[in-house]
Amino acid sequence: MAKAITQRKDNYSQWYLDIVKRAGLADHSKVKGCMVIKPTGFAIWENMRDELDRMFKETGHVNAYFPLFIPKSFLSREAQHVEGFAKECAVITHHRLMNDPNGNGVVVDPDAKLEEELIVRPTSETIIWDTYKDWINSYRDLPLLINQWANVVRWEMRTRLFLRTTEFLWQEGHTAHATREEAMEEALQMQRVYAEFAEEYMAMPVVKGIKTANERFAGADETFTIEALMQDGKALQAGTSHFLGQNFAKAFDVKFLNKENQQEYVWATSWGVSTRLLGGLIMTHSDDDGLVIPPKLAPTQVVIVPIPKPGPEIGEAAEKVMKALRGRGIRVKFDDDEKNRPGFKFAEHEMKGIPVRIGIGKRDLEKGQVEIARRDTKEKTFVPIDEAAAYIENLLAEIQNNLFERAKQFRDDNITKVDNFDDFKEAVSGNGNAEIESWGGGFVSAHWDGTTETELKIKELTKATIRCIPLDNEKEEGQCVLTGKPSGQRVLFAKAY
Amino acid sequence: MAKAITQRKDNYSQWYLDIVKRAGLADHSKVKGCMVIKPTGFAIWENMRDELDRMFKETGHVNAYFPLFIPKSFLSREAQHVEGFAKECAVITHHRLMNDPNGNGVVVDPDAKLEEELIVRPTSETIIWDTYKDWINSYRDLPLLINQWANVVRWEMRTRLFLRTTEFLWQEGHTAHATREEAMEEALQMQRVYAEFAEEYMAMPVVKGIKTANERFAGADETFTIEALMQDGKALQAGTSHFLGQNFAKAFDVKFLNKENQQEYVWATSWGVSTRLLGGLIMTHSDDDGLVIPPKLAPTQVVIVPIPKPGPEIGEAAEKVMKALRGRGIRVKFDDDEKNRPGFKFAEHEMKGIPVRIGIGKRDLEKGQVEIARRDTKEKTFVPIDEAAAYIENLLAEIQNNLFERAKQFRDDNITKVDNFDDFKEAVSGNGNAEIESWGGGFVSAHWDGTTETELKIKELTKATIRCIPLDNEKEEGQCVLTGKPSGQRVLFAKAY
Numbered sequence: 005m006a007k008a009i010t011q012r013k014d015n016y017s018q019w020y021l022d023i024v025k026r027a028g029l030a031d032h033s034k035v036k037g038c039m040v041i042k043p044t045g046f047a048i049w050e051n052m053r054d055e056l057d058r059m060f061k062e063t064g065h066v067n068a069y070f071p072l073f074i075p076k077s078f079l080s081r082e083a084q085h086v087e088g089f090a091k092e093c094a095v096i097t098h099h100r101l102m103n104d105p106n107g108n109g110v111v112v113d114p115d116a117k118l119e120e121e122l123i124v125r126p127t128s129e130t131i132i133w134d135t136y137k138d139w140i141n142s143y144r145d146l147p148l149l150i151n152q153w154a155n156v157v158r159w160e161m162r163t164r165l166f167l168r169t170t171e172f173l174w175q176e177g178h179t180a181h182a183t184r185e186e187a188m189e190e191a192l193q194m195q196r197v198y199a200e201f202a203e204e205y206m207a208m209p210v211v212k213g214i215k216t217a218n219e220r221f222a223g224a225d226e227t228f229t230i231e232a233l234m235q236d237g238k239a240l241q242a243g244t245s246h247f248l249g250q251n252f253a254k255a256f257d258v259k260f261l262n263k264e265n266q267q268e269y270v271w272a273t274s275w276g277v278s279t280r281l282l283g284g285l286i287m288t289h290s291d292d293d294g295l296v297i298p299p300k301l302a303p304t305q306v307v308i309v310p311i312p313k314p315g316p317e318i319g320e321a322a323e324k325v326m327k328a329l330r331g332r333g334i335r336v337k338f339d340d341d342e343k344n345r346p347g348f349k350f351a352e353h354e355m356k357g358i359p360v361r362i363g364i365g366k367r368d369l370e371k372g373q374v375e376i377a378r379r380d381t382k383e384k385t386f387v388p389i390d391e392a393a394a395y396i397e398n399l400l401a402e403i404q405n406n407l408f409e410r411a412k413q414f415r416d417d418n419i420t421k422v423d424n425f426d427d428f429k430e431a432v433s434g435n436g437n438a439e440i441e442s443w444g445g446g447f448v449s450a451h452w453d454g455t456t457e458t459e460l461k462i463k464e465l466t467k468a469t470i471r472c473i474p475l476d477n478e479k480e481e482g483q484c485v486l487t488g489k490p491s492g493q494r495v496l497f498a499k500a501y
Numbered sequence: 502m503a504k505a506i507t508q509r510k511d512n513y514s515q516w517y518l519d520i521v522k523r524a525g526l527a528d529h530s531k532v533k534g535c536m537v538i539k540p541t542g543f544a545i546w547e548n549m550r551d552e553l554d555r556m557f558k559e560t561g562h563v564n565a566y567f568p569l570f571i572p573k574s575f576l577s578r579e580a581q582h583v584e585g586f587a588k589e590c591a592v593i594t595h596h597r598l599m600n601d602p603n604g605n606g607v608v609v610d611p612d613a614k615l616e617e618e619l620i621v622r623p624t625s626e627t628i629i630w631d632t633y634k635d636w637i638n639s640y641r642d643l644p645l646l647i648n649q650w651a652n653v654v655r656w657e658m659r660t661r662l663f664l665r666t667t668e669f670l671w672q673e674g675h676t677a678h679a680t681r682e683e684a685m686e687e688a689l690q691m692q693r694v695y696a697e698f699a700e701e702y703m704a705m706p707v708v709k710g711i712k713t714a715n716e717r718f719a720g721a722d723e724t725f726t727i728e729a730l731m732q733d734g735k736a737l738q739a740g741t742s743h744f745l746g747q748n749f750a751k752a753f754d755v756k757f758l759n760k761e762n763q764q765e766y767v768w769a770t771s772w773g774v775s776t777r778l779l780g781g782l783i784m785t786h787s788d789d790d791g792l793v794i795p796p797k798l799a800p801t802q803v804v805i806v807p808i809p810k811p812g813p814e815i816g817e818a819a820e821k822v823m824k825a826l827r828g829r830g831i832r833v834k835f836d837d838d839e840k841n842r843p844g845f846k847f848a849e850h851e852m853k854g855i856p857v858r859i860g861i862g863k864r865d866l867e868k869g870q871v872e873i874a875r876r877d878t879k880e881k882t883f884v885p886i887d888e889a890a891a892y893i894e895n896l897l898a899e900i901q902n903n904l905f906e907r908a909k910q911f912r913d914d915n916i917t918k919v920d921n922f923d924d925f926k927e928a929v930s931g932n933g934n935a936e937i938e939s940w941g942g943g944f945v946s947a948h949w950d951g952t953t954e955t956e957l958k959i960k961e962l963t964k965a966t967i968r969c970i971p972l973d974n975e976k977e978e979g980q981c982v983l984t985g986k987p988s989g990q991r992v993l994f995a996k997a998y
């Protein structure tokens with residue numbers, strides 16, 4: 005039997021790391037803060053990417069590719085942006101190495117110093133808007149609806165695989181519009197696309213909301229977000245979509261001739277999700293036996309295990325079942341390893357989160373049946389072999405749905421409404437929930453007076469931040485939990501990743 | 502009418518650049534040597550990538566992702582590799598910017614100097630073999646068949662869009678094997694995959710060959726290549742596959758326990774193709790009217806132009822044709838722009854290389870027919886509207902085939918066998934071919950004495966390099982064109998991109 009992983013209640017962070025490593029999703033690399041995405045992890049990312057890419061294209065976007073490097077001066081062009089992104093970044097100062105004159109390997113060639121340093125993109129608004137200046141002349145060139153899949157780098161001091169890494173993979177949409185309204189609708193549309201993807205594919209319920217000024221993207225006039233709740237009661241910002249107003253158009257002097265033959269600045273949005281979503285996927289569904297992957301994103305949806313080991317009859321039955329499953333577009337593998345026993349294999353496939361396992365044994369075959377086990381509930385049942393494919397097609401849909409409903413129930417159970425600061429602190433501190441030692445407290449719905457000052461004070465006192473002002477918020481008169489000042493609606497607080 | 506592009510005979514380089522820009526494939530960026538891949542160019546790359554990715558997966562490979570950065574010391578670990586790749590590269594020395602104390606924007610924070618500089622990967626053998634050390638313990642972990650799609654950076658002084666850029670996109674396969682034979686077979690298999698992709702999808706005929714020691718990848722024991730001939734008589738190295746022996750395993754100390762329970766160094770391959778292929782695609786097929794794209798890779802395979810302009814009847818007919826085409830999996834667009842006249846549109850769609858154009862006019866509709874024009878030969882014909890989809894499905898296959906045959910004829914017509922150095926120089930100098938001013942001379946098939954010295958001397962005298970020793974070479978006794986020393990086979994020389 006393989007060694008078990010750390011249990012959530014004992015050490016949630018270690019449980020997460022155990023899953024990432026044992027399920028073969030990612031690894032640390034020798035390069036500080038950079039991860040290696042292993043084949044299984046990358047296959048899940050490919051499935052996520054393909055679905056998102058399809059959704060982007062269905063909403064009229066096309067892909068392009070912009071340079072990895074940004075001239076240092078570009079970062080300074082937009083006042084807010086430079087504050088947000090010119091801090092911790094990878095700076096290229098030279099373009100050549102040479103043999104060390106003292107014979108110690110290679111050293112930087114001092115003669116190859118760049119005139120202007122280059123920054124490895126932390127995000128691409130600047131380089132893209134510098135390019136859009138050449139592409140946009142008239143209203144006929146708009147809208148420009150472009151996305152790019154890329155790697156970006158933000159120098160991070162404390163990293164966690166997928167959740168926060170110095171280099172990560174993402175997509176960044178950058179659109180240009182003739183009117184404020186159209187740009188705003190685009191930003192909101194992409195928030196809806198992200199929410200739909202999170203819920204329908206990742207089975208991860210999210211709250212759609214607006215960020216406060218303090219939590220806004222550097223350079224945006226408005227940031228829309230989707231926020232999810234992890235099993236340890238902490239929130240995860242899962243995707244953001246920014247209405248950039250005319251800020252980047254002004255910074256890079258991008259104007260267009262409108263239908264009235266007048267020059268106007270272009271309106272902009274940008275929006276992105278990253279490999280961070282893999283962290284969210286893991287922490288939404290997995291359990292103490294390992295990874296749980298929603299069927300729609302699972303690289304392998306069904307695994308067949310011969311019991312007790314491979315043989316001609318079992319092999320023949322497995323082939324038949326695989327053919328029927330593949331005919332229904334289901335991704336299936338046959339575990340014909342001869343070395344390990346079924347018990348070991350069961351634990352391994354559970355660890356790796358394969359949604360459905362089929363056990364095929366000789367005695368069951370004589371009865372014309374196979375055993376089908378689902379990963380989410382661990383339930384097992386016997387099904388006639390000829391009905392297995394149809395049964396499993398339904399089962400995969402049921403698992404997908406169950407994972408979402410289970411996560412939604414958990415999320416809804418962990419939104420606490422509070423009306424004074426004592427209750428607020430108690431909710432956020434996680435007292436009263438002994439199940440997970442590092443329990444984050446869930447979402448706390450409370451009135452806030454709308455000032456950054458109060459927001460920062462609450463963060464200082466409790467480590468909770470305002471995750472968002474929910475889009476579907478009811479208007480409700482109340483008093484700020486900290487200052488008692490009047491408030492027109494509740495906002496969602498949480499400790500966050 | 503849109504402005505015509507430069508003609509090949511007048512200025513081949515400018516013709517190439519005109520096509521790249523006018524067909525909307527790519528643009529220079531403000532970052533020296535880095536390109537912007539525009540939506541149309543990127544859509545072709547996506548089609549190429551998807552086909553290659555499928556072929557890699559069908560041959561048992563999986564994708565993963567390794568860090569963008571390589572510690573400087575890693576480059577020095579493999580003696581040949583450091584010579585080849587530690588020259589012109591992007592060097593990261595700092596990880597923070599700060600506000601200039603003198604108020605001039607942002608400057609590099611001198612306190613944020615890295616202990617060890619990082620290099621932006623020029624290729625990933627070193628970082629990957631450092632990782633494989635952790636992944637490989639026993640023969641049961643082998644083979645490891647991994648590919649990654651990534652951006653890489655090689656600092657280039659003289660760049661040309663797609664053909665040679667500082668940053669480019671590529672895939673790099675990195676495999677690990679238990680035996681020499683298996684690694685060698687893998688390297689050869691991937692050369693075959695590349696050749697099949699080049700010929701069947703890009704319609705670009707290639708010669709499969711072996712590189713000489715002098716042209717070998719830095720760190721390889723053997724480099725296999727596919728070489729194509731461009732319309733200006735210069736060769737393009739279109740893809741390479743390397744048998745790395747145990748060089749990287751030794752450099753990074755990667756051993757495995759074999760079946761006999763002994764420690765052995767692992768055998769390796771690596772192989773890659775890049776966005777350079779887009780340059781090859783353009784230069785293989787395009788003409789003085791613009792881009793020509795093989796149908797299998799064309800983002801838009803068919804465009805419908807209403808004559809003289811859109812209207813309800815034409816719109817209805819177009820919808821019907823589009824539905825029939827899409828039902829056959831054909832990518833079609835309707836050009837319903839109201840501003841430009843058909844002649845302008847025809848020229849634009851030719852410039853952009855759309856393989857087939859359908860003209861729908863009222864008078865033709867009354868006769869129940871549409872006009873179909875093919876991009877490769879410019880031939881036009883009338884076809885009954887109900888038969889248009891079936892006709893076009895065949896036509897696309899015929900165009901794909903014609904492009905390949907035409908390019909193959911050109912290539913075969915431009916392989917010159919020479920047996921003395923005067924003829925060699927004449928062939929390579931391009932005298933006698935007045936069609937293209939910068940004519941490169943095509944492939945020259947000649948005997949060579951097998952020494953690097955002679956190879957370099959010939960390059961010095963003629964600028965021609967040995968592109969490869971063709972795999973299917975006939976053995977033939979002869980004398981080196983330069984030294985007269987004995988030779989057992991001819992090799993292919995050419996001036997190259």
Ligand SMILES: [Zn+2]
Pocket residue numbers: 099115116117
């Ligand atoms: Zn320089």
Ligand SMILES: [Zn+2]
Pocket residue numbers: 596612613614
């Ligand atoms: Zn530091």
